Amino acid sequence: MNQKGLQISTPTDTTIVLTRTFQAPRRLVWEAMTNPQRMRRWMLPPPGWTLTVCVCEARVGGALSLAWKNDEADPFMTLQGVFTEVVPHERLVHTETMQLASGEVVSSLVETHAFAEQGGITTMRITQVYESKEARDGALASGMDQGVEAGFQQLEALLAEVA
């Protein structure tokens, strides 16, 4: 099961690499990653958020556009990107800027997805390259700015257990 588990590494100061194995051919993993109807099923928003916009045009120059709303604002956060490299079922590269309704940019990065299949099992490797070490560390530390509160709750539970 270790092979299936999520691996997270930071090979350079500005990079995060996520590797995960899926029990499905890469054709299906690709479909799940690029078809907006499918994406809505697995891209879980933080509690209280709803995904309102989901556009994914997986071709060079195509747009990636996501938006979430919550009690505070609609949209509360947007993600805008452009596909710069698309090799069907193999490789996807897109830019991505996450922005709050206030206009504040939360993160700006280039994301590469590489899909390798062996015996009907797909290994997907996501490489995120941030603009700076500070931006990369910020994304890691904040849980992509999502559900930080849940982290504190878990910390409290752990402290309650030892206290």
Place this chain on the structure above:
Amino acid sequence: MVVDRSPRLDRVFHALAHPARRAIVRQLSVGERTLTELASPLKMTFPAASKHVRVLEAAKLVRRRIAGREHRCSLRASPLKDAMQWTEQFRRHWEASFAALDTLLEEMKAQEQPRSRRD
């Protein structure tokens, strides 16, 4: 640095995995204690308690000051906080999404099966 193989985080979780060390952390959450004070409620010898404190020190959960013959121990809570904030949140977000993706892929495979092959 490999985040999910972080030796520092491993040490924190390893340190908290033992009931005696959780008991020590519990005692220290009230305030500073000497090693002798920590050892007695655990019915432990000084060297045994010292060994557990050493594991907690390695995880940077506990600080030990030696004053004369006394080993004074105090709690450092920041690694706990770091453990949660630094990687667990990021990891949990992706793990939850990928678990949902697993479910979706199973459905997609099942939908394809009648067309592609029969068992």
